[in-house]
Amino acid sequence: MTRARSSQISLDETPYYHCICRCVRRAFLCGQDHYSGQDYEHRRQWVVDRLAVLVEIFAIDLCAYAVMSNHYHVVLKVDRARAETWSVEEVAERWMGLFSGPLLVRRWLRGETVEAETLKAVEIVESWRSRLFDLGWFMKCLNEHLARKANEEDNTKGRFWESRYKSQALLDEKALLSCMAYVDLNPVRAGMAATPEQSEHTSIQQRSQALSQKPGQKGGAKPRLVPMVDAEHIETDDEGTLCRVRLMDYLQLVDATGRALREDKRGAISAEAADVLQRLGIDETAWLRHMAPRKQRTPLAMGTMCRLRAFAKATGRRWIAGQKAACSLG
Template sequence: MARSNRSEFVDPSDVQIFHAVSRTNRSWWFFGKDPISGNDLGYRKAWIEELLVRFAASFGIDLLSFSILSNHFHLMLRSRPDVVRTWDDSEVARRWLMICPVRKDDQGDPMPPSQPELDRIRNAPQKVTEIRRRLSDLSWWMRLLNQRIAQRANKEDGVKGHFFEERFTAVPLIDEESVLACSVYVDLNLIRACIAETVEMSDHTSAQRRAESVRPPEQPQQDTPTAASDDQSPNGAAPKPANQEKRADSFLSPINLHEATGAVGPQPNKAGGRCSDKGFLPMSEEHYLELLDWSARNLARGKPGQTPSDLPPILERLGLSPTVWLSLVANFGELFSTIAGRPEHIDSERTKQTGRRFYVPKQTRVLFGQAA
């Protein structure tokens, strides 16, 4: 079946959440160890993660979850045109020039734009308007991300031609159930594939980054007292407090929406590491990691440990039985190929251009019928 035109469900002017996937051409192992040749290209996963950190700091898009495997990667992205509208023309120009820099340093990283470079954008109203739209456009994020990866890999391999399949896939997530299930599906990719045994061992995933961030900080060793004062280092500079160390997940969207007490509105991030400080799930990071572990123990064959007898509270609140939940997490890609959500929610949606209903696979309707 031919893919739908992406404009039927993607609108950069709306706040939307998507599950995006890019696969290498012919599914070759360009990011891992080829089981036939033994050639190990796993170090390239770090390239992708570095780009995700850079894009999350500049685009008007929240990075919710990610996982990078040997021949494809998964992203959960939330477009934030509402945040982009809070940026003035200078900020729009600066962010675009950090994504598409005019100048780079010796390491190939973008250099801060000069005033003349900023002026070429901010003094051109039509260009500013177009760049504002691009900054919250999922297609521009994926286009530039894949372009950078392909160019670097092809240059290293000394080849030309397609690196990725012709199109990335993007599935909009339209309700709380699909957002939660998709995030867990993305974070448990390595465990489902039997590449990792635990969340903490799931390299190059948002789950690992979040687990690192909630881990209690190691206590610094007690040094021998010196003549320096308690609040200064020997060279006179104030020491950096341990709690101000940059978190491993600082480029990711926070988990907790703080529905009852959180601030309303765009909540743009002021530190510059991500688009906004707005969460995407009604639960804490700790509870989310507990749900990941609970799900992993049920999904991964041979994983040690006792399966908890109690259903996680979030699943009880959403009315999802263990059977339905585990099926969602294990088969999310097969259950939702065009749009993701409860069947009754999908039935109420219409395509943006032609107003047609979306197709819901029979297995998806049957699965949710079991929960009724």
């Protein structure tokens, strides 16, 4: 039986989640549709543009993304504490950046309400606060927007997405790092790009361009990404950064992992990347096995065994798949 999405999220256990959404049947989100001959390449920028809007409104940050031909991946960080610091007025302005809101709230913002109306308006706005750090609302605002634009362009109606988005909890830094590398390597694995840096509409390309100070993608905005640490702060626990890995180390790690997975280049992880793995306590053989493509369904959560057990308890489960991988990662 399908579980409620809320039962798969536990912000007390982790703020990081990997979300995947796939188009229905043979519908193409982006790229070249070989069945109809139509080119939907321009739709990739739709996803990136919408992500750029949503991360500025929600208390949800973007760690990684990859826009494929009929699906997309995002790795998100939910920042509940930030949302709780916003004033009522800021909550209203953020939410009404996406939705028009009731007339009562609009009048309240203009200072046109009496005391009883003000109390009701504030009550309504406070109900929006929790939505601004809710993964479901973030994905709803992303998917409904894309579906409307695609259906309008195709002059059709009905479902555009195959099902609800799939989410995977990332319970520790090791799980976060491996999932981000998996997402960033998707275009290379699919044969869409020769290198991660050439993968259009991905976070790995965006981070690479920022590092080399090259101009970004043409024709649209780029979403704000959670920054990685620099050399001076690598040993600190700065909540504003992503994890204890420098950007250059991460790029080298993704490149080395990608080379190891390519059929024509079955090499070992480079010496530069090995330092990162050793610092995080990840076994090299286990890393490559963990990053290998899987045919089975995506595990609900990733992390060490103790974190998996805590997440299972927090979400009302007795058992979670992926314990073998958890043991191999430490």
